[in-house]
Amino acid sequence: MKKVVITSPRQAEVVDVPRPKAVGDWALVEVKAIPMCTEYKAFAAGTPSQHLGHEAAGVVVEVAQPGRVSLGDRVAVMPFHPCGVCALCVSGDYIHCQQAHDYETYAGTPEGRATYSEYLLKPDWLLPRIPDGVSFELGSLALCGIGPTFGAMDRMAVDTFDTVLVTGMGPVGLGGVVNGKYRGARVVAVESIPYRADKARELGADLVLDPADPDNLQHIMDLTGGLGVDKAVDCSGVVAAQRFCIDATRRRGQIAFVGECYDPMPLTISPDMIRKGLTLHGSWHYNLSLFPKVMQVIEGAPVVSQLISHTFALDDVQQAFELSASHQCAKIILTP
Numbered sequence: 116m117k118k119v120v121i122t123s124p125r126q127a128e129v130v131d132v133p134r135p136k137a138v139g140d141w142a143l144v145e146v147k148a149i150p151m152c153t154e155y156k157a158f159a160a161g162t163p164s165q166h167l168g169h170e171a172a173g174v175v176v177e178v179a180q181p182g183r184v185s186l187g188d189r190v191a192v193m194p195f196h197p198c199g200v201c202a203l204c205v206s207g208d209y210i211h212c213q214q215a216h217d218y219e220t221y222a223g224t225p226e227g228r229a230t231y232s233e234y235l236l237k238p239d240w241l242l243p244r245i246p247d248g249v250s251f252e253l254g255s256l257a258l259c260g261i262g263p264t265f266g267a268m269d270r271m272a273v274d275t276f277d278t279v280l281v282t283g284m285g286p287v288g289l290g291g292v293v294n295g296k297y298r299g300a301r302v303v304a305v306e307s308i309p310y311r312a313d314k315a316r317e318l319g320a321d322l323v324l325d326p327a328d329p330d331n332l333q334h335i336m337d338l339t340g341g342l343g344v345d346k347a348v349d350c351s352g353v354v355a356a357q358r359f360c361i362d363a364t365r366r367r368g369q370i371a372f373v374g375e376c377y378d379p380m381p382l383t384i385s386p387d388m389i390r391k392g393l394t395l396h397g398s399w400h401y402n403l404s405l406f407p408k409v410m411q412v413i414e415g416a417p418v419v420s421q422l423i424s425h426t427f428a429l430d431d432v433q434q435a436f437e438l439s440a441s442h443q444c445a446k447i448i449l450t451p
């Protein structure tokens with residue numbers, strides 16, 4: 116089977132590797148749509164990478180035993196290979212599983228673990244079905260396109276009475292605009308790249324701010340009667356944007372951090388937390404029980420297809436990576 120590897124800075128290749136076999140409750144999925152995510156960082160840095168991607172949709176083509184999926188099922192492929200039996204997994208919060216399977220030990224091969232590939236292996240309980248009327252491309256948005264901000268907004272119970280700030284209009288943040296509007300909220304987006312700022316407007320953002328504007332806090336206060344936004348979701352992973360979420364959210368408001376970041380953010384407990392009464396959430400992906408609702412957004416939000424800006428064949432992955440690294444795109448989908 117074909118899979119994508121990164122060999123050197125800004126160089127991706129399609130190589131041929133043995134196809135894995137279904138084993139235990141891990142089913143073999145023929146991949147039909149691969150949303151590109153943060154893998155462009157490894158592409159740009161030239162980090163040699165053999166196993167790329169964590170998002171996909173496809174068809175079950177082989178099972179090793181009777182289980183939760185059948186041959187021909189059209190499925191979304193959820194991330195990782197968690198244990199499936201710990202309290203976190205059983206509750207649906209498998210993304211936080213602390214005893215994930217060692218892939219190679221369970222699968223008997225290193226191949227099939229990643230999604231930039233023609234086939235992959237996945238525990239059958241992480242292959243929820245995509246409704247018949249939903250394409251593989253749109254179904255794959257149940258992963259990072261729509262999923263992470265759905266999880267964040269579900270935890271904060273974002274609704275039509277809210278003004279929601281979403282910082283960072285990469286594909287995840289753009290999905291935040293879709294989710295916020297689907298829930299009836301007023302959405303304020305923050306983005307510096309004109310292509311992505313325009314895309315946020317196209318998806319329904321009510322106000323789009325440029326992070327370079329020194330008056331952004333004032334713009335938020337003007338919009339909210341001097342109070343601040345009710346809820347905020349950082350999808351940028353940039354410290355200045357995280358801090359802006361703290362400053363722009365009203366007293367007793369809530370903030371979810373979705374964008375990955377390993378740099379410290381300045382936070383002072385009394386003024387930022389105690390006196391302001393903020394609730395901060397670390398929000399990684401979403402609870403598996405929410406999958407039907409995520410699919411409801413994908414089926415019901417009229418703008419959701421506009422979240423996909425480009426589609427490339429797997430063989431054209433080099434070109435797709437160059438575009439992804441340029442940020443002149445929303446979600447890019449590879450089709451094997």
Ligand SMILES: [Zn+2]
Nearest residue numbers: 198201204212
């Ligand atoms: Zn677990």
Ligand SMILES: [Zn+2]
Nearest residue numbers: 152153170259
């Ligand atoms: Zn992703």
